[in-house]
Amino acid sequence: MRLSTKGRYAVTAMLDLAINGKNGPVTLAEISENQGISLSYLEQLFAALRGKDLVRGVRGPGGGYYLGKSADEISIANIICAVDEWVEFTRCGGRQNCSGGARCLTHTLWDDLSTEIFNFLANITLGDLVKRNLGKKTGQEDNPLSVVADSRSEAA
Amino acid sequence: MRLSTKGRYAVTAMLDLAINGKNGPVTLAEISENQGISLSYLEQLFAALRGKDLVRGVRGPGGGYYLGKSADEISIANIICAVDEWVEFTRCGGRQNCSGGARCLTHTLWDDLSTEIFNFLANITLGDLVKRNLGKKTGQEDNPLSVVADSRSEAA
DNA sequence: TGATTACCGAGTGATTTAGTAGGTAATTAC
């Protein structure tokens, strides 16, 4: 799992699309204007998103982009993986010969953590984000985003 | 929150330190050997980790590095933030004049998600990772890393 | 036919990544 500014741009653009695409397609020019991302960079990002069927483009006047599927079916992990392709970090991949030493133990731990982070982001959908924010707006008091955040968060 | 290969190197190195530093300091040369990371790059990473008191160096023969505090007090977020400094993504920061439009709504959503990811990683310590792995080794059947991973993980 | 929009490829300065090289400072062992 990799979370760079590129992934953020993609998530931000997809959020914009989820919010503004309710009735009719949204043009990249609009997203560019709304989010302050250059048009050409958006084109690159959407080429990747299109490849994973996360968005669907319609050409011509009145055209633009739709979400490729329902916002509830698109996870944050989906978006990030589409633009920020997965790089295998541990060279051994678990199967090579850094046999049993401290190196492979560390790699195993990293792999497990990596999987956990991925699952975490795979469990948050675009729909979740939008819905939670609406809930907040209607006067909810608890932090509606706290799925896991609990006590021991003195870490900073 | 930013999660790059640099952060991974740092987490991996810190894991190595947590595992091998039980009795005596660990040299960067050992970590370099164990994890396949160049010595000089480790020096750069550890300079940042030292700055945040996450590690403590001892010079001279028999020297090396200790964890700066207990493994249970060092979160993954701590490590990543030390080496991969926090970049504010949304230019408006919530306070500027992208007043109420779709742009700021999206930014708010992104900020909330970002906070959620941070809290998630802030709740996982080096100690957790090591302990969970030991639990796994003693023949535990459940995935000991599944803190949040539950049902709806058809996303990929 | 012309405007609009997605789609496509080449190129680019700035930044980041991961590393080399060549030191100095502190500590230990002899």
Next chain:
DNA sequence: GTAATTACCTACTAAATCACTCGGTAATCA
């Protein structure tokens, strides 16, 4: 003392990535 070892520090660099510009082509609508 002297030599070895280790942290600690600065400067430099090839390669990759980031975010962008430019200049197109293809489809669709009025």
